[in-house]
């Protein structure tokens with residue numbers, strides 16, 4: 143684990159990370175709607191109270207990352223940090239639907255999963271709207287200042303490709319919390335560490351290059367275990383049509 147004070151709460155297939163900041167914690171991402179009570183319970187095991195969450199950084203607008211964000215804000219009064227490109231989807235509580243499976247094998251796997259999802263879940267990737275107010279923080283691109291101002295030695299990087307609103311947190315110890323900009327999930331489908339859904343694979347690779355150039359050494363994805371950032375180069379060399 144990172145040498146900074148980092149805690150992890152795992153909810154289903156998503157890992158939510160908590161970074162110590164001035165006066166409390168910054169939480170990176172939440173989970174699907176309807177899981178706030180479960181989150182609070184799991185959070186208690188780390189010794190952190192929900193009231194200590196001062197900031198919620200959304201790596202992007204997808205329902206498995208922003209699902210109970212509005213509920214968390216209601217309970218804790220925390221400030222939301224999101225990229226400008228996330229605002230319209232967050233305000234509508236809707237999945238933008240611009241990401242596609244990264245390869246053919248995954249397309250088949252996801253077709254079965256989507257069928258299962260439609261049969262057993264109501265709704266279509268939607269979630270309670272998250273309306274950012276004046277007190278919230280809108281990220282325009284890379285931001286080297288904000289985290290330092292709240293006592294976290296790190297930067298926020300714009301890392302699109304999975305979605306146009308994707309942002310990552312890179313700490314000074316070279317740990318990178320990347321949301322879905324990279325994954326360690328369903329690797330048997332030949333995806334390597336690529337996101338299983340992408341808007342543009344070349345933009346994903348540009349984001350990976352940026353993470354590496356800025357010094358990322360260990361990648362903490364939302365889906366799957368952390369891995370060495372050097373593996374990104376290997377994954378980028380895989381054929382997209384696997």
Ligand SMILES: [Zn+2]
Pocket residue numbers: 202204304322
């Ligand atoms: Zn996503």
